Amino acid sequence: MAKRCITLDEVSQLLEDCEEKYLEATVCVLPPNTSQLSDEDEGDEDVANAGNVTVADVPGELEVEMVGEDMEDDTLFENEGDDAETEENQPSTSSAPPAKRPRKKKCPAPSWTKQKKPAFPKTSALNGQAAGVAENNLRQTLAQHNPVQLFEEFFSPEIYDLICKETVRYSTDFRNDHEFHTSTEEVKVFHGILIITGYHKVPSEADYWSDAEDLVVPIAKNAMSRNRFQKLKSYIHFVDNSTADSNIGDRSFKVKPLFELLNENFCKFGCFTPNISIDEMIVKYYGRNSLYQFIKGKPIRFGYKYWAICSSEGYCYTFTFYCGKETTATDVPLGSRVVLNAVQHIADPSSYALYFDNFFTNMDLLSQLADRGFRATATIRENRINRTCPMKSSKEMKKSDRGASEYVYDRTSEVLLVRWHDNNIVTVATNHDSIEPLHDVKRRVKGQKEKSTVKMPNLIYNYNAYMGGVDHHDWLVSKYCVSIRGKK
Structure with missing residues (x-):
């Protein structure tokens, strides 16, 4: 007990x-x-x-x-409250007890067949027309922009106005500092100093205003005094705190207006790449907050968790703050909800292919995406495949040679499953892609000194090529991570 x-x-x-x-x-x-x-x-x-x-x-x-x-x-x-039983040990979105989950609908029994080149009637060939149009519009719009103008396309004047208004409101209503005033230009300077700290690092925050020749950063020291910077840092706000009662069920209400504006700016040019990856990303944070997460095995293990949809080159189209288990009763798994919500803003599904990992994937999700016209390829966990599936198990596949593959097609959900022996056994599901043509890849084979050529199925080759968009985005952001820490 x-x-x-x-x-x-x-x-x-x-x-x-x-x-x-x-x-x-x-x-x-x-x-x-x-x-x-x-x-x-x-x-x-x-x-x-x-x-x-x-x-x-x-x-x-x-x-x-x-x-x-x-x-x-x-x-x-x-x-009991937010620390009660939660989805995957994550914080709950409300202190109210979660509603009972409704009974899961019975899915039609799968109809398995050994079909190497199945026809996918719901997802025709990828045309990429909408992606091409969006890319041309993007190039024409931004061709003459300098770096500052490009940055302000995303961090727009509306964002600076929001920060200025809510920061002054907070200083007056909650800090009783009626003499504090700021402007959008001062907020821009404050933001610029934060950006500088991402690539020009010194031992401590105060050292940016140091008089020592080996520490001083004139561009920061001449732009704003240290005391003014720290005061603005302590007052910075994005929402009216008095609305907390009306947003009691939303644990991200403190930053929600900022995120809504950023998402609007990120996707205003449309999706200009035909291949899109969906994954989780972590914003590093080590302070005390009930929303921060720990994810074992990730490059950044502690921080705030987001669901992101990115291009295969690392451009972030939209992101969503994960606040923990939802109390609304639903029989839709978390991974399926994330994917279905992430693709709502895509107007022409026939121009895009989605890639995501086994955290999100199940057979029913791929079938639902096909019904909406979305092509999707994803790794899938073995325990999420119907037990009647005639494929060899992972244990049996490990006894085969490296590069060996097994496939099966479900005519009910119109999903193709391929299991391939790589460094480990990987299972990939798709509602549009094919096994052939096979690709030659170099792998180490037991008993041989040099790497040997093995055959990789086409859908796995495409998954490896286009899945890493969110990870590439995180890698790019990490090069300019703000070094000044705060308690907020």
Whole structure:
């Protein structure tokens, strides 16, 4: 059994009451949930002296886990809220208890066949016409722009006006600083200094205004004083905090107006590349906030998680802030919701091909995308394929030679599955692509000193070529990552 307490007094009383019932108990301090309206720390990092206990003697909650003879698997949480059971251990979007998930609709039974060149009636050949038109319009519009004008196409005057208005409102209404005023030009200077810190790094923030010859950055020092910069940094806001009550279900309301304007600017030229990748990206953050994520195995493991749709060259069309588990009852998996929401702004599906990884993929999603005219190719997890699938299992495939492949076509969902033996066993599903032509690729084969040529199916070759758009975007952004840190 596990219980959550607020103070050490509650923990002590709980242990005394349950001393005879349970064999052992473990007490741990949980990190606090940062308030949506707070711009300051909730308390000291060090726990207060246990001999002088107060109501707020620890910044977060205390969890007591007790193990007894009759109750090892039962779990009960007090003060449940955002830390209750969530989707993939992510924070919940509301403190209200999640609604019951409706029963999943029964899907038609698959009809498997060994068909190497299936016809995909719902997704005809990729024409790329809309992408070509969008690219031509983009080139004509931006051909004569200098770098500053190109930047302002995305960080438009409306964004600077929003920041200026909400920053002044915050300083007046919430900081009681009625003498503070700023302008869009000053906000531009502030933003410019942040950009400079992305590629001109010094040991600390104050060193940008240092008098030392080896530290000083004249362009920053002459543009704005250090005190003014830090004051503007502490007041910067993008939304009216008084609207918190009306946005109680939206945990991203603090930055939502800014993100809406940025997304509008990013996709105003349309989708100008025929191949689009959908994936998650992380914005690095190490502070205290209930929305930050940890994703094992990623280049950036700690930070805020976004769903992004990018071109294969790394241009971000739109992005969405992930705020945790939704409380709205739905039988649609998270991955399917992300993909279907991400492609809503695409007007001509026949001009584009989508690529995403196995986090999002299931057979039903590929079938739904085909019904809407979208071509899609994605890796898929073995446990998301119907058990009646006649393909060899991954264990059996590992016994085959490197480069061996297995394929099967489901006539019900019109999805082709291909399993290929690479460094590991990979399974790829598509609603439009083909196995042939086979491509020659170099791979190391056991027992041979030099790399050997093996055959790679065409759909896997295309997936490798076009899937990395979001990762390429992250790589480009990392080269200019702002080095000045803040608590917000």
